[in-house]
Amino acid sequence: MMQTHPKKKLEIIIEAPLLNRLLDKLERLNVSGYTVVPAIAGKGSGGAWREGQLTQAGHMVMVICITSEERVPEVLKPVYDVLARHIGIVTVSDVQVIRADHF
Amino acid sequence: MMQTHPKKKLEIIIEAPLLNRLLDKLERLNVSGYTVVPAIAGKGSGGAWREGQLTQAGHMVMVICITSEERVPEVLKPVYDVLARHIGIVTVSDVQVIRADHF
Amino acid sequence: MMQTHPKKKLEIIIEAPLLNRLLDKLERLNVSGYTVVPAIAGKGSGGAWREGQLTQAGHMVMVICITSEERVPEVLKPVYDVLARHIGIVTVSDVQVIRADHF
Amino acid sequence: MTSFFALASQNILSPMVLFFGLGLLAAFARSDLSIPESIAKIMALYLLLAIGFKGGASMSGVGFDPRLVAALGLGVILSFSIPLAGYALLRLTTGLSKIDAAAVAAHYGSISIVTFVAGTQAVSSLGFSFEPWIVAVAAVMEFPAILTALWLASRAGEAKHQTEGAELFREIAFNGSIVMLVGSFLIGWITGKPGLDIVNPFIGDPFRGVLCLFLLDMGIVAGRGLRQGAGELEWTTIAFGIYMPMAIALLTAVLVLPLDLSVGGHALFVILAASASYIAVPAAMRVALPEAKPAIYLTMSLGVTFPFNLTLGIPAYLMLVQALKG
Amino acid sequence: MTSFFALASQNILSPMVLFFGLGLLAAFARSDLSIPESIAKIMALYLLLAIGFKGGASMSGVGFDPRLVAALGLGVILSFSIPLAGYALLRLTTGLSKIDAAAVAAHYGSISIVTFVAGTQAVSSLGFSFEPWIVAVAAVMEFPAILTALWLASRAGEAKHQTEGAELFREIAFNGSIVMLVGSFLIGWITGKPGLDIVNPFIGDPFRGVLCLFLLDMGIVAGRGLRQGAGELEWTTIAFGIYMPMAIALLTAVLVLPLDLSVGGHALFVILAASASYIAVPAAMRVALPEAKPAIYLTMSLGVTFPFNLTLGIPAYLMLVQALKG
């Protein structure tokens, strides 16, 4: 059987015009990595949106970041600062990974 | 340390031509929000598909919906009705969120 | 209340040029299904990348595969072989599904 | 017969058909050649815009043609009734389930706009002209066939779409292809020749080049479908994909005779009727008859009937009409 | 007035405006007709490239026009000050919050390049020519309005963007639209007529056809926005979307008089000033004033003011300028 290691998965849904700032923050925090997935539609307290609005305003993307449990608080705080005034949500969940050295 | 709150994450993989109906259902259920992510390929009991088929038939999308534990059953039921005769799958998992008021 | 069943969710982030090989492997393993989601940007030990690089090299995609707990080890092993020399990460997490027969 | 070979080889050796063949080959060789989905989508809209606008523009200034009404009526009747015949044939000759037979039959009652476009190219390149409003016939034939299929399926007790009926009807009637085709037709009609002058450098001259690229994509998609789906089809089902369009063509060629269309218009009507949908109907089937297997109906219409019509069908129907019209 | 009706109906019955209307209708009918996002984006870049390049190319070889400097200055002043007036009016006549009023006002100080493009088509089709550098005025008017809005919001104590100021400024100044427009203008200027000959088959002849497709998309997007957003707007807010551009047009028409531009150039300046942004400003607002509601400002600029300008505004401003210039 293959050995797995517990990690945390952060999923941050954020507006496209703010993506660059979030990624800059993550890089300054030295997270080991992240992956950005596009979204095509959504709804939240600010109303519904869907792809193809001419402007990127309101258009969301999802940032996935696998990190170790210990690092979660120090990452959540600044991420929250970027999101605070803007639209977006953050979830944290448990995952298992194979290569622990990678994260 | 930042306070987090337990929620449930629903992930619904559904055929694109049925997306509008599912979203209508979710809105009538008054879920606080959802995000739709595109898929580009997949395989299931109905065979394999990949992007670029001229028709949207068979093309899947993934709807992500964070909601409170209590609401899961009342959301699952009608979602299941939309999916029942159609192709698609639903998963539920545990997540932590920062701002509980949002959901 | 609707009956749910525990399953495992594999998420494999892998380079686009290798996607076909991974999918071939998964098919030979007879997994019941998978869904592929595009990524538009990312960062890892190999540096940062974003969409629009002319070549697909470095471009990642995410493969989501829901499977039963028992099957995880036999699937992880060959997936790991495809990834070993290449860039990519794998996570495993717990989910609940509605229709157990489907997986 | 020499004449048919001449016609067919002239048709097959056009850049459009050769690019379709290139796409097929690329798919069979498992090449990673592919056209991005957004491009395929905009090319499809472009073809609808161009064909609709040109049709509409050539209507303007022309007096009302009473044959239009008869042609529209005939188109609707054909679209409603072809699936009945198709369903019966499939149930008799193949092992398809009721629901699959109904779904496949719906595709043959509806039409393929790209087959129509390829037909206009073939007809024009032989020097034939055609009634501009024939494109309106294409629009009305798109969806009656879907209703017949739903009726067949509900009679078989397998579709329970009562509650969703109205919504489904709206979705089908206002689907993007129909709105684009009819809208462009009307705008072309309203703006006439001056309007056409404005958009012609976009929809006129480059049209056939875009068509080549679109057919390349269709070849890739059809080839992939064949690779995956062909093994699952019985030979009697595959045969249906060849003889059904020919039978429809024969029937339609005769039924259209009383309308006294030009040779080109007559041939295009036949080509329309003999073509099988692969965009609008599959999408409707997923929503309305999800139990029907897409692998079957997509392989049939896109993998078997479309290539047949594009290569041999169009010249054959053209010869048939020429023979009939003396 | 007959003359205005003639002008307006000629404008409305152009293929461009009719395709915009088709898009609106499709959205209202909840059709699934849609243009892929990547296509909308490349068409927007194409329009900027074409309009910039042509402007630049017609500058080359022409002696320096001192009125250019005055026009640029006037454009900047208008872009800075229109939001002040807009903000005051909105606070007086509507229930919008300070932050929403500032955000909406910013859109009216900035410009809409597609309104400008539609204006050039209307002006040219009536046989008027215009100063080629007017497109440079479009470029400088894009973003001063954003700064005014930020100042208004910070005075209202609701924006705290000190730390991000420099980064925000860079983002706004180098946003894709401005880089594309200014860059193409300069390349057109440098390469002149020979450069234009090279790219003209791409940016010249097909231009109006692409514009039709782009306006179709804008109609769809505007229609969707109206369907969702209109209910949430007071009628005083909606009225602002109509009378504000007219007021700006009147003011600008007079202020531009001393520059002694051609009728076409004068009218285009007025059209620019009266137009409202829906690409650059909304994106800037999301970053800088995220508390402002996009549903309000997008519905106003894209759903109310853009259609008004496209259909009635442009011919009205043109008549106004003709009247003023005698």
Next chain:
Amino acid sequence: MTSFFALASQNILSPMVLFFGLGLLAAFARSDLSIPESIAKIMALYLLLAIGFKGGASMSGVGFDPRLVAALGLGVILSFSIPLAGYALLRLTTGLSKIDAAAVAAHYGSISIVTFVAGTQAVSSLGFSFEPWIVAVAAVMEFPAILTALWLASRAGEAKHQTEGAELFREIAFNGSIVMLVGSFLIGWITGKPGLDIVNPFIGDPFRGVLCLFLLDMGIVAGRGLRQGAGELEWTTIAFGIYMPMAIALLTAVLVLPLDLSVGGHALFVILAASASYIAVPAAMRVALPEAKPAIYLTMSLGVTFPFNLTLGIPAYLMLVQALKG
């Protein structure tokens, strides 16, 4: 030398090269200007279709040219052997690992179709014509270099791709670029002049405009790569990106002499050999030599060699060939 400056500045002041420069600037200024990926992909396919089709069409009707066979042979030999020289140089002069050296060297053995296209524009604009089949040389030079790199890497004991060999070979041989280029060439050849007349309004006239847009995108991508990757490269590695194409050009210019091509054809052969791949080879390297760092080879070929060839290289090679051919 004045003549070189004249040639180089004429080349650099073409809209194509200026748009590339605009893209570079936009990336350096961290502008959000970007071309959607699907558009970049379809423009690349469009360029391959156009260049292949035109080459093929001008072959048709022309008697068989025995020099074609010799040229193809020479192209294959160069593509196989250039990586050997490149590998040796890189190992001697830079600190690159064996695997990185092999990967970088592979890029210089293969070719860049956009450099070739830019070369045809430069050559034609000076009034030179060229052998139409030179585009076939481009096709055969695409991938032998990859095999050499794999052999170098396996000798270094770092690649273990035995099991995947056949699959890898198929992937490389049928990659989308090659299928599109060769397929269009053959379709052009089969359909000849009549075929060209059909697609020319699509692939002919707008070609250079599309090329401008494509080069804008390449500038953006190259600029981003340089911003991220340049810091990580030693100056000896960067120098290789400049002197290696010049050395290849010199060698090729001499080796091609016995073929007795036209000045234009000779120059294009040299441009092909001196160009470095940035689409097909990187993708192959990711699959076959994943340990090699993409940041290194992409920055080298796209960030250093491509801009050098586009601006100074092409005119220099052209002058070299003119001098050699007397």
